[in-house]
Amino acid sequence: MKIALKCSLLSLALLSWANAWGQIPALANCTRSANLLACIDAQGNTYSVNTVGSTIYLRGFEKDGNRYWAQTNSRFGQLTFFTGLASDGEAWVGYTRRVGWTTINRFSSSGGSSAKFTCSRITGC
Structure with a gap:
């Protein structure tokens, strides 16, 4: 679950920042x-991000x-x-809640994982 969630959050970050940063080949090869x-x-993990209006659909395969x-x-608005x-x-x-360049993130899973963390475009997560 942690890898899938990290990939999905990374996908959101890549989608949000793609216009500013472009493709980041060190992390993944993207089209x-x-x-x-x-x-x-x-590592062979794959994922896709599709946007339709204000809805984002993510799909992926976790190799491990x-x-x-x-x-x-x-x-x-600022809440996803x-x-x-x-x-x-x-x-x-x-x-995920955006406040300026910072995001406040919270999740929980049926596998017992839960977390709250904050990320910034400048300092990271």
């Missing part, structure tokens, strides 16, 4: 169209866990809610 970002990283996962994000499901039955929910 982008108008509303789709598809990536594969050095050998499982597929999907996540849907719904944005309401997300829910996800993996092929092994694990589910997760959470939110």
